[in-house]
Amino acid sequence: MTPTLTSLDHLVLTVADLTATVSFYTDVLGMVAQEFEVADGSTRTSLLFGAQKINLHQAGSEFKPHGKAPTPGSGDLCFLTEASLEDWEAQLDAKGVLVEEGPVQRSGAVGPIMSLYIRDPDGNLIEISVPVAQV
Template identity: 50%
Template sequence: MALIDHLDHLVITCIDVEATKRFYVDVLQMRLESFGAGRISFHFGNQKINVHVRGAEFEPKAHLPVPGALDLCFIAAVPLDDVIEHLKRSNCPIVEGPVERTGATRKIRSVYIRDPDLNLIEISELI
């Protein structure tokens, strides 16, 4: 039996929390929630992304929390062609793709975009 079952959440560090909210809520269509003492998170499926603002991180935090250091891959709930059309309507440029990649469980077809802090965001469909 493996020690780890699944990912519960991860934390991103951003510079501009309002731009980050717009991207993750409007472009990626995640659900914004507030918790604790003024903290926010973006929810999708059974996971969430907690947000820290550079210079005002919550403790404990990563050793070197910096905006733009992440490379995240999300599996889309809709066909990738629908994602591409949504990204175009949202004026969100595609950095690369669609391209075929190797996912955690099988091959995926992906497009790459960047969030406001220049984190690389891969959106994929299983193939």
């Protein structure tokens, strides 16, 4: 039998300013920052949400192994939410975050979604989405 993958555990973002990134993802998107120690004794930072996390690498001090060309601002991430996009628009407005596009309909992994697009401090494109069935 051919092995298959079942889910995403974590991904890594290379960031220019760790503090600004943590602030954005916790204050604006509601993620939880967590520091953790790895086998070599170094401390790393991650952002927890749902059953996933984003590990953060400071640009110029990336942990090995890492992507071939780690670069701040090269990400394009889509996050699902159970909240309404109207609630997100109010949250983003209150935090002074510009909505670049949306709400617009897109294609998600399991069906149509409605999305808002914003950018994080490094310029990564962040998509906040609701399955169309929930709208």
